[in-house]
Amino acid sequence: MDLTNKPTPGVFINEINAFPNSAVGVPTAIPAFIGYTPQALHEGKSYLNVPVKITSFADFQDIFCLPDHPLSASPPKQYSPEYYLVQQKSQPEKGDYILIFESYYSIAPDPYTIYYLYNSVKLFYENGGGESYIVSVGTYGPPSKKPMDIGTQIVNPNVTLTDILAGLQLLMHEPEPTLYICPEATLLSISENGELMENMLLQCTQMQTAMSIFDIIGGNDPDPILYTQDIENFRINTGSVGLNYGIVYYPFIGTDIMQKQDIDYINLFGGDVKQLGSIINPASHPNPDIAAIIANIQNPASTLTTTQNNNALLNASLDYSYIIKEVERIASILPASGAIAGVITMTDNQEGPWQAPANKSIIGAISLPIKISESQQANLNVDVVSGKSINAIRVFNELGILIWGARTLDGNSQDWKYIPVRRTMIFIEQSCKLAAQAYIFQPNDKNTWEAVKLSIGNFLTDVWKQGGLQGASASDAFSVDCGLGTTMTGEDILNGYMTISIKVAVAHPAEFIVITLQQKMESAS
Template identity: 35%
Template sequence: MAQPKTPGVFIQEVTSFPNSIVEVETAVPAFIGYTEIAADGARSLHRTPFRLSSLTEYKAHFGGAPVTQFEFGPMPDDWSAQTSFVLQEPGTSALGADTDSHVAHARYYLYYALRLFFANGGGPCYIVSVGSYDNAITKDDLQAGLDLLTEQPDATMIVIADTMSLSRQDAEAIQRATLSHCADLASCVAILDVFAGSSGLSENDPIGNFRSGIGLVGLDYGAAYYPWLATFIVEFEDITIAFLTANARGTLLDRLNDFVAKRPDAPTLKNFVRDLGLAPASQPAAPALRQAAHHALQAIVPFYQSLMLALQSAVNLLPPSGAIAGVYARTDFTRGVFKAPAGVDISSVVKPAVALSDADVQDLNLPLDGKAVNAIRAFPGRGVLVWGARTLNGNSEDTRYVSVRRTLIMFEQSIKQALQSFALEPNTPATWSAVASEIDNFLINQWKAGALFGATPVQAFSVTVGLGTSMSHDDVANGVLKVIVSVALVRPAEFISLSFEQMVQPP
């Protein structure tokens, strides 16, 4: 207070509590990929990280869903009794097969990943649009989007589902780059999909391929999930022949004509087939006629109904990274970042694409090289659950668990931001005491919330700052202030052992 210079009463408020450290956000993923549009009014959002909080906002700035088109695999000539269909993306073998022949421009996953994110409890996120649905999916585009996040420190998770439409080698390159990016920034984690993750473990060895291609850098900053998910993001009412390529539509119309030619009501049915094949610009009423024909043929032609169901299943087969990001966000909100995002259900999912046994999960969870892949399993009465909580560095005693790594990131970034205010302050015991007090109060609150292990704060953490403890005379003389923070983080109860004894009645 200034020195009083006139008679009177003067009031000076005394601060009772030290400054507090604010916990940084922990559940803000960045989705990198391709969108229908990218605009904020007249401003282009191409390769510009943009924060939003709802699907409505996304559609306003980035448009809607892509129309994924499929073609037929090997099929018989007569479809009259056909109940199942082999569908494949153009230029690939049967859907789900890993032939390393995925072509660019095959499928755009960002929109569906975002839908799964919001369906599972997601909130704020960043969208990095690197191109439109008219562009081929390339490694260079996705790498450019990743590089943009260097200046976005509040993005705490990275999801790049569109890597699954690259070749396996290019997908692995982007995933390695993502892990390296997260390790360099030390402020985010990568949620990774397994390439060809709809394939069974014995079909094309997707897990072995993933582990051999993921590299060795930044493994504790990433977590992978298997298998892919059969979802119901795209509803049956939205499935039409628009999801077939032009060649496939031609084949379908031929088979429909073959079928209706044998029917007594052939003239009427032929009109439906004709209307179904109308080009969009052929006449103003074409959309309405196609829609009416579509519904009529579903009711009359058995294989047409089966085909629409097969198309719905194919479109809804999605990599899990978007859903997992939502699970992370939901767990952080309901329990805290220290709670492992596992043992919880995944919404908008029918089933995992591959059913896993206990033996399968053991191999995924405890490989010799430590590159754990978290399983997704279906349990009767419980739904589809995330059944793994490990990072890719499963052999590390410190950071083998996702929750531990993410809690450390939260502690480090929260304390780092708070200590910015002490830059250029005198490097004296008064400053050291203020620093220690702020960190102590922050960690006490975290201990009370359940993030730290210990019956008392002394058992849960320690903060050391001062001459002769964390700093030398040279440090002080050179303007260096060092703080040593030790924490006892909680870890998930991954293995629960039960012992039973049967009481025998005495004779």
């Protein structure tokens, strides 16, 4: 207190900080979603190729969704995939199909209309998501007006590697995101998907602030036998750089994300109800009610909305209801990455990044396109050659659908094979880095060194108390050194270097629990 600068007599209070600068834990679960959105416009300003931080799905709707007036009779569809029913001579061996009037029809999408980001963000928030970044690299492209070849993998030419890589590059200037997610990556070709994953892992290695969550091409409709080729393609195409910054989950998940109002006759045959009418109202089984509804859709004689016409068709035709239900189910099969990000966020908020995001259910998941057995998971969990571990999503009796794995892609590494270890280290590294910034340009002397040690030590003690570090005592869990003769030489000090050495014992998950049972011999009483 400056006693010489008081204008009047009286009593004055001078507050002195009782505590030194302290380290504060950085946020650990802020995903960045890169992909295509219904729009990217807010109050006349474009947000294409701009990383935007949001805190809720309502924020996402305000900026990246088409305007939806609450009194609108026909609200706009934020995502409107198109599907075709292709008649087959016999029961199809591959792909989804339905049977109507003794005829088989394969259900094939127009691949140009398939996108995943919108529904992935919805799943993220349903599963406990909070703050996130959205990088919209474009809006939906035009449809091709034809179905893809039956039995082939969906590749959307409107989704381009160039667009997504440009969006990824924008995150080089955003250190806050801790997870990178590209839901539409599996809509690229196998080779382009591999190039994207390699770039994501490289960027994570350079930034040291984020991990990438991947999905596997083919996980939406895996062959019960040949699915292993999809796994092999993935492992071949992920490269060898930054594997401890990568996480992958398999397969996709069947969800309840698409509702009845999201799919109608507009989503079939590119909106051509004439083709639809030939299936649900064939000449061999005429229905005058269906014919009248379809005629009114083609040549409106009233002001009925799409919703009203759709409801009329649902009531008039069981076959139409069946078609809509199946298309809704297929359109709701999504990459798991968005939901996983939500589970990670919820787990971090409840416990911390040191808790594995595994043995947990996924809200909204109601089915899996393939049920992985214990023996099948063994080949996913450990790969002797590449070491690229894949986390399974499995169905368990009476427990439902659970995330059943906690490994990074670096499965052969004793240091980095577990997700919570890698994420805890990112959390500690970035938190300590932020704490150390407070001492830039401070005197490089003993007082500063002791303050640094105390600041970081207090932070690590708190992490240890929460279960993030293992050890019977704080001294067993970590150590912090900073000083002349321990971490620095006199030359280091002259050159302006202050070196802090931190050692931590990170808690590893109990991945294998072995129960030993031994029959005890009867003893005499």
